[in-house]
Every structure is written in C-alpha cells, then in structure tokens.
Amino acid sequence: MFWGGLSRGFISLSPMLGWGADELLQPDERARQIQLASGIGAAVALPFVIRNGFISPLPVVAAVELATVLLLLLPAFLLAHRRRFLTLAESLVLLAGYVIFGVLLIFRGVQGTGMFWALLFPFLCFFLKGQLMGWLYSLGFIGFASIYLFFLRFHLGIGFDYSQTYAIHYLELLCGFTVVAAGFNLLRTRFEERLQVRVAEETAVAKSYLTQIQYQASHDVLTGLPNRIELVHRLSQQMANAGGAGLVVCNLHVRRLHELSNILGHLGGDQLVLSIAEKLAASIGSQGILARTRRDEFVVICPLEPQGPEALALRRQIEQRQFGVEVQGYTLYVEFSVGVSRYPGHSTDASTLLKQAEQAMLQARKSDLPWLLYDPAQEQAFQRHHLLFSLMCEALAKEEFDIHLQPQVDLVSGRWIGAEALCRWHHPAEGHIPPGVFIPIAEESGLVDPLTDWLMDRCVRELRQWRAMGLELGLSINVSALTLLSPNFSDKIRACIERHGVPAQSITLELTESCFMNSLDRSLLVMHHLRSVGFRFSVDDFGTGFSSLSYLKHLPIQELKIDRAFVHKLLAQPGDQAIVTSTIGLAHQLGLTVVAEGIEDAASAAWLAARGCDAGQGYWFARPMPTTDFVQMAMAQRAEAVSSVSAV
Structure with missing residues (x-):
C-alpha cells in the first residue's frame, strides 16, 4: 500500500518535475525566446545602471550590471540568430541572471521591493530551459543564496547584513515562487502541446482541402481527366521528352451531346460522357494523353509514329461513324468532329498547338467533316x-x-x-x-x-x-x-x-x-x-x-x-x-x-x-x-x- 501510493504520487508529480518531458520548442521558437529574454533583461538593466551609477552611491553594482549587458545579454541576443549557438546563448542569458540577481542579493537588492526582482529568476529558468532543467537552474540559485546568506557573508565580510529571520523568509519565498514558476510553465507547456496538436490537425485538414482544390483546378470533375490547364502542362512535358519524335494533338468535338443528354436525362448524360472517356482512353493506350477541355470536347495527344492498332481503330471508327458506347442498355453511335495539329510541324508551343487543333475542329464542324488537319491559312481567317x-x-x-x-x-x-x-x-x-x-x-x-x-x-x-x-x-x-x-x-x-x-x-x-x-x-x-x-x-x-x-x-x-x-x-x-x-x-x-x-x-x-x-x-x-x-x-x-x- 505504502509503496503503491508512493509510486502513484511520484507518477503524478513527474510532469511537474519535468521527468520524461519531450522538447517541444523548435529552434526558431528557442531563438525568439532568447531574444525576448535578453532584450527585456537589457532594457530593464540599463536604467538601473544609470540609477546606481549616478544617483545611488553603488558604482560597483552599476559596473557589474553594465558589464552583464555588454558581455552576456548582447552576445546572447546576437548568437540567437545562429542555430548552432542556441544552447550557448541560453547559457549566457541564465549566467546574466545569476550575476545580476547575485549582485542584488549581495548589495541589499533583495530588501524591500527589490525582493520581487529576485523572485523573477525561477520564471526565467523555466522559460528558457523547460521543466526539468528549469528546476536544476532554480535550485542552483536557491543553493547559492542559502550558502551566501548563512555562510559566505559571515566569513567574507562583504555584502549587506541581513537578519536571520529575513534571510529565512527570503529563501522560503524563493522556494515558493520556484514551485509557482514550475506550475505556470507546466500549464504553458501543456497548452502549447494541445495547441500544436490542434494546429497539426487543422493543417492536415487544410492540406487535404488544398490538395482537393488543386486537383479540381487541374482535372475534370466528372471524368477525372486532365482539364485544359493541366493539359498545357502535360503537353509541354511531352514535347520536352519527345526529342526528335513528333506528336499529334487531336481536338474531338462530340456532336449532338446536348441533344443526347436531354434524351438520356442528367444521369444518363453523365454516363454517356464517362463511357466516351473510357473508350477513348482504351483506344489511345498508355502512350497517349486524354483530357476533357469542355463539356463536349476531348483532346487526345499521342505519338505521331508509330501509332498502335488501338489508335488506328479509333480513327477508323470516327471516319466511318461507328464509335459505339453502351449507355442504359443501348448502343449509341457517337459522331465526332476532329481537328488535328502536329508537333513540331505546326508549332513548338503547347498552348498554340491546342488552339490550332481547336481551330481545325471548328472548321471540320463547319464543313461537316469527321477529320481536318490544321491549315496555317486558317489562322488569318480565324483572326479576321x-x-x-x-x-x-x-x-x-x-x-x-x-x-x-x-x-x-x-x-x-x-x-x-x-x-x-x-x-x-x-x-x-x-x-x-x-x-x-x-x-x-x-x-x-x-x-x-x-x-x-x-x-x-x-x-x-x-x-x-x-x-x-x-x-x-x-x-x-x-x-x-x-x-x-x-x-x-x-x-x-x-x-x-x-x-x-x-x-x-x-x-x-x-x-x-x-x-x-x-x-x-x-x-x-x-x-x-x-x-x-x-x-x-x-x-x-x-x-x-x-x-x-x-x-x-x-x-x-x-x-x-x-x-x-x-x-x-x-x-x-x-x-x-x-x-x-x-x-x-x-x-x-x-x-x-x-x-x-x-x-x-x-x-x-x-x-x-x-x-x-x-x-x-x-x-x-x-x-x-x-x-x-x-x-x-x-x-x-x-x-x-x-x-x-x-x-x-
């Protein structure tokens, strides 16, 4: 019973003591904390340098405070910008705390309202070094204060002569504030843990939405095929990897798609588009690229030579108007108007090739032809x-x-x-x-x-x-x-x-x-x-x-x-x-x-x-x-x- 209770008590106190705690702070956060602590320390110390050096007759204290700012706090602030010197910078800030609070202790600085300044040191330790190391640095300062108050000041004969009651009272307050600082730092650490977990969750959700938005921005929602934006990117890559080989860009307009969709209904129209996309994808094989650029338009990109049997069969089906798809138990024969442009014969720019294929398709529709190769003379006609x-x-x-x-x-x-x-x-x-x-x-x-x-x-x-x-x-x-x-x-x-x-x-x-x-x-x-x-x-x-x-x-x-x-x-x-x-x-x-x-x-x-x-x-x-x-x-x-x- 006794050992079990002791074990449970030890487990409950372990977070307070910092045993088993993980380091949460990233280097950038540590650097900011060092800069904050050194900056505030220097800003507070400099007015006291002026006061102790020119108003109060404490030139030694003023000199120590000035030296602490110049030799410890300022270097710590500068070293915080370099990741490999973060530990050294933290040590310099804590050493500055030891020096300044030690001088306060020796030269009557903890008497009266000065006691509150000395009681801030435990908060500095936990703020910079975390839960476990904060205890070690705080207890180290308590140990130094105890040795000085009860032993060194009698043998060295320097410093202010505190009464024994006041010294005990000061040490009791310092221990109490150390416990308060540890508790405050534990609450802050747990809040940061929960905050980081929540931020990580929200970030994961945001990344998921961002990935979904990026996908929808570059792909057709119904078929999952690349849209025109993604197609330009992929065609550019295909052209860069083609070397000396040529490419064919085909813009396929599905004739009467709106009429067929009205007959089949909304779901039937979507199924028709999916069936067309599936058959086109099967026809061009793995070497080609299939995209849906508009409601009734697809774009096929494939090597100029050699064309596989599937691509040749697709061309024959389009020319003979025998491109059949199964929708709602019926075979529908879909007609196309196809415009063709070639790389590098017609252009070496992806957007221009797509535009040329589209122009050829529009001319094929106008002429009621199944296929039409882009003619450069069309450019002037379209511009006109x-x-x-x-x-x-x-x-x-x-x-x-x-x-x-x-x-x-x-x-x-x-x-x-x-x-x-x-x-x-x-x-x-x-x-x-x-x-x-x-x-x-x-x-x-x-x-x-x-x-x-x-x-x-x-x-x-x-x-x-x-x-x-x-x-x-x-x-x-x-x-x-x-x-x-x-x-x-x-x-x-x-x-x-x-x-x-x-x-x-x-x-x-x-x-x-x-x-x-x-x-x-x-x-x-x-x-x-x-x-x-x-x-x-x-x-x-x-x-x-x-x-x-x-x-x-x-x-x-x-x-x-x-x-x-x-x-x-x-x-x-x-x-x-x-x-x-x-x-x-x-x-x-x-x-x-x-x-x-x-x-x-x-x-x-x-x-x-x-x-x-x-x-x-x-x-x-x-x-x-x-x-x-x-x-x-x-x-x-x-x-x-x-x-x-x-x-x-």
Missing part, C-alpha cells in the same frame, strides 16, 4: 472572324448598319410594287463589308437576333414614313432560321409594328428553305401565329435547298422567289428554263405569287413575263440603293403614273 465579331458588337451599339432597298417590279405593268430590304455595313476603317461575310458571323456568334431586331425596327420606321408620304408599297425582310425559331421573335415583331402603327400586311418575311428542313413543326407554329396577325411569308432562294417539295403544301406562304442562279443565264440554259417554267406553274397551282431574282436584261424580263412570272427584281430594274434615293424614285414613278392616268 474574331475581329469582325468585335467590330459587329461595336457597330450594333453605334448603329453603323444601314439598309439599302431593291425595288420589286410588276413584270406586266412595270410598276413598283414593293422592295426588298438589304442590310449594309460600312465600317469607318474597314470600309464596305459584304453581307455574305458578316451575316454568317452574326448567325454563328449569336448576334443575329440583335441585328434582326435593329433591322425590323429600321424597316418598320421606313414603312411608316412611306405611308405618311402616300407610298403604299410592301417591304420584304429576310429572316434567318435561328431568328424564326427564337422564343420571343413573334412577340418582338408584333410589338414593333404596334409601336410604329404599321399594318402587318405591308411586311413580307422572306424565309430560306433551311427554316423548315430541321424544325418544320416549330416553324409552322410560329408562321401560323404571325400569319394570323397579317404578316406575309415568302420562300427565298427556292430551288437551292435539299428538301422535297412536299413541305410547300403545309406552309402558310403567299410568295415564292426563284433564285438568281436559275435566272442569271436563263436564255442560254434550257435546263434553267425548264426548271423556272415548272416552278412558276407549280407556284400558281398552289396559289402563290412568283418573284424572280437576278433579272439583268430586258429579254429575261420579257421571257419571265410571258411565262406568267408575277414580279421580278434585279439590276435591269435598279440596283440596291439608299432609302432616300429609293423614296425619290418611287415618288417620281408615282407622279408619272398619276399623270398618265390623268392624260387618259
């Missing part, structure tokens, strides 16, 4: 494309666009019955930019809707002015398939005519056959709605599309325009004459008005009139002209017609 896109955005904001009008003429009477509005763009620096250049850019970039909004408002305002001047002419406006199928097109055009007070019957919307080929049901819905308001419809460039004639009977159209390709050399081409004659007859059978485009001579106009063509337009009658010129000519023709009627 992006320049014009930027200029178009500015032109819409600054209203740089204008309309020209080409008259439509009754082929029998020669009377103007209307006009076709043609959008024109004259840029201050680029000059005249043809519609065949900027209209496709508008359709590809999403600017076609704001351009059509401007065109509609401009044309309707022109019609309002005509009506105010007594010109009862119709106006034909071209509408693209994208605009016709946009959700709010019909609402916007109705609001436009209501805002300007123009009847819908005076406006003919010209639609190309592409408006009906892919979305006939939606097109019919919009057309019937607008027809009920009063708008007229015309099929523009008839005969140049690839759809059958069967859709004509379903469309609420009133007019059919024969394309200029059949009219330009009409009299010299029997085949064109047959097509035009048949088209006129078909249109009349369906109750449609026929307008021929591209009439450039009187003979063609007479031939068309003889076959029953109702109206025509072309350079023979008038070129497209500014609105002011059109109004002047229209007013002159109307005045001439009135004069003719009056003469009769």
Whole structure:
C-alpha cells in the first residue's frame, strides 16, 4: 500500500518535475525566446545602471550590471540568430541572471521591493530551459543564496547584513515562487502541446482541402481527366521528352451531346460522357494523353509514329461513324468532329498547338467533316472572324448598319410594287463589308437576333414614313432560321409594328428553305401565329435547298422567289428554263405569287413575263440603293403614273 501510493504520487508529480518531458520548442521558437529574454533583461538593466551609477552611491553594482549587458545579454541576443549557438546563448542569458540577481542579493537588492526582482529568476529558468532543467537552474540559485546568506557573508565580510529571520523568509519565498514558476510553465507547456496538436490537425485538414482544390483546378470533375490547364502542362512535358519524335494533338468535338443528354436525362448524360472517356482512353493506350477541355470536347495527344492498332481503330471508327458506347442498355453511335495539329510541324508551343487543333475542329464542324488537319491559312481567317465579331458588337451599339432597298417590279405593268430590304455595313476603317461575310458571323456568334431586331425596327420606321408620304408599297425582310425559331421573335415583331402603327400586311418575311428542313413543326407554329396577325411569308432562294417539295403544301406562304442562279443565264440554259417554267406553274397551282431574282436584261424580263412570272427584281430594274434615293424614285414613278392616268 505504502509503496503503491508512493509510486502513484511520484507518477503524478513527474510532469511537474519535468521527468520524461519531450522538447517541444523548435529552434526558431528557442531563438525568439532568447531574444525576448535578453532584450527585456537589457532594457530593464540599463536604467538601473544609470540609477546606481549616478544617483545611488553603488558604482560597483552599476559596473557589474553594465558589464552583464555588454558581455552576456548582447552576445546572447546576437548568437540567437545562429542555430548552432542556441544552447550557448541560453547559457549566457541564465549566467546574466545569476550575476545580476547575485549582485542584488549581495548589495541589499533583495530588501524591500527589490525582493520581487529576485523572485523573477525561477520564471526565467523555466522559460528558457523547460521543466526539468528549469528546476536544476532554480535550485542552483536557491543553493547559492542559502550558502551566501548563512555562510559566505559571515566569513567574507562583504555584502549587506541581513537578519536571520529575513534571510529565512527570503529563501522560503524563493522556494515558493520556484514551485509557482514550475506550475505556470507546466500549464504553458501543456497548452502549447494541445495547441500544436490542434494546429497539426487543422493543417492536415487544410492540406487535404488544398490538395482537393488543386486537383479540381487541374482535372475534370466528372471524368477525372486532365482539364485544359493541366493539359498545357502535360503537353509541354511531352514535347520536352519527345526529342526528335513528333506528336499529334487531336481536338474531338462530340456532336449532338446536348441533344443526347436531354434524351438520356442528367444521369444518363453523365454516363454517356464517362463511357466516351473510357473508350477513348482504351483506344489511345498508355502512350497517349486524354483530357476533357469542355463539356463536349476531348483532346487526345499521342505519338505521331508509330501509332498502335488501338489508335488506328479509333480513327477508323470516327471516319466511318461507328464509335459505339453502351449507355442504359443501348448502343449509341457517337459522331465526332476532329481537328488535328502536329508537333513540331505546326508549332513548338503547347498552348498554340491546342488552339490550332481547336481551330481545325471548328472548321471540320463547319464543313461537316469527321477529320481536318490544321491549315496555317486558317489562322488569318480565324483572326479576321474574331475581329469582325468585335467590330459587329461595336457597330450594333453605334448603329453603323444601314439598309439599302431593291425595288420589286410588276413584270406586266412595270410598276413598283414593293422592295426588298438589304442590310449594309460600312465600317469607318474597314470600309464596305459584304453581307455574305458578316451575316454568317452574326448567325454563328449569336448576334443575329440583335441585328434582326435593329433591322425590323429600321424597316418598320421606313414603312411608316412611306405611308405618311402616300407610298403604299410592301417591304420584304429576310429572316434567318435561328431568328424564326427564337422564343420571343413573334412577340418582338408584333410589338414593333404596334409601336410604329404599321399594318402587318405591308411586311413580307422572306424565309430560306433551311427554316423548315430541321424544325418544320416549330416553324409552322410560329408562321401560323404571325400569319394570323397579317404578316406575309415568302420562300427565298427556292430551288437551292435539299428538301422535297412536299413541305410547300403545309406552309402558310403567299410568295415564292426563284433564285438568281436559275435566272442569271436563263436564255442560254434550257435546263434553267425548264426548271423556272415548272416552278412558276407549280407556284400558281398552289396559289402563290412568283418573284424572280437576278433579272439583268430586258429579254429575261420579257421571257419571265410571258411565262406568267408575277414580279421580278434585279439590276435591269435598279440596283440596291439608299432609302432616300429609293423614296425619290418611287415618288417620281408615282407622279408619272398619276399623270398618265390623268392624260387618259
């Protein structure tokens, strides 16, 4: 029982005594503590040097204190900057404490309030040397004080003559404060232990989050494949390791991925993307790199030669449109548009190679090709494309666009019955930019809707002015398939005519056959709605599309325009004459008005009139002209017609 209790007591006291304690402080922390202790010690000692040297008659004490600062504390502060001298620096600070507190003890410094200064020494010992060594240094100072107070001062005859009661009282306080300093240091040490553990845990969590964020920043979340940022880095490494060997960079655009994802649902769409990624990864093998750079784009990087059988099989599947993946129990055949660039043939920069492959892919999509190798000539075309896109955005904001009008003429009477509005763009620096250049850019970039909004408002305002001047002419406006199928097109055009007070019957919307080929049901819905308001419809460039004639009977159209390709050399081409004659007859059978485009001579106009063509337009009658010129000519023709009627 006794020995067990003694053992338990010893175990409970061991942390207080510092037995078995680990060194927690790192060298940087030890250095800071040495600098703090030496700095505070010097700052406190120097005022006492002045006081003891000049005010109180204690020159010996002042000299010892000054020497302690210069020879012990200052070197300790400087040595703390060097890791290998940390122990020496700590010893110098403690030695300075021994010297200063010893001098205080000898020269009456611990009498009165000076006792509190001497009682600080145990805190210094534990602060610098830790729990175990703090006890040794503190007990060493207690031992020195006991020897001096009870033995040395009697035999040496130096120092202040303390009473025995005061000496015992001082030693008791010094022992008590040593215990307090040990307890305080133990609490501080345990707090630091817990703090370090908590900091380590928080740091581990932060590192985990950082690793996750870094991974997500460089990889696709769904497939785990490298994204474009990581791909540039890996391609640069691959190029550096390639030596003299070449590399192929393929940008693969998955066609109709959005449509397929809508059919399969969200989870099915994700599964489709994963299946495509898995099959592509299996096809390129271990030598290649597969990345997902956009929602519907992958990039494959593989050696130029030799290509393994898997890569050759992948190319054959893409070319033959036989790339099949299993999703939800079905085999889906996925089509790609692939752009290819080569290292070092096309570029030696990773970002440039990826951009070139993307440009080739976009051109392949535009040309409906499965594969297309990058052509350096594409660079200028793409730069021009992006320049014009930027200029178009500015032109819409600054209203740089204008309309020209080409008259439509009754082929029998020669009377103007209307006009076709043609959008024109004259840029201050680029000059005249043809519609065949900027209209496709508008359709590809999403600017076609704001351009059509401007065109509609401009044309309707022109019609309002005509009506105010007594010109009862119709106006034909071209509408693209994208605009016709946009959700709010019909609402916007109705609001436009209501805002300007123009009847819908005076406006003919010209639609190309592409408006009906892919979305006939939606097109019919919009057309019937607008027809009920009063708008007229015309099929523009008839005969140049690839759809059958069967859709004509379903469309609420009133007019059919024969394309200029059949009219330009009409009299010299029997085949064109047959097509035009048949088209006129078909249109009349369906109750449609026929307008021929591209009439450039009187003979063609007479031939068309003889076959029953109702109206025509072309350079023979008038070129497209500014609105002011059109109004002047229209007013002159109307005045001439009135004069003719009056003469009769």
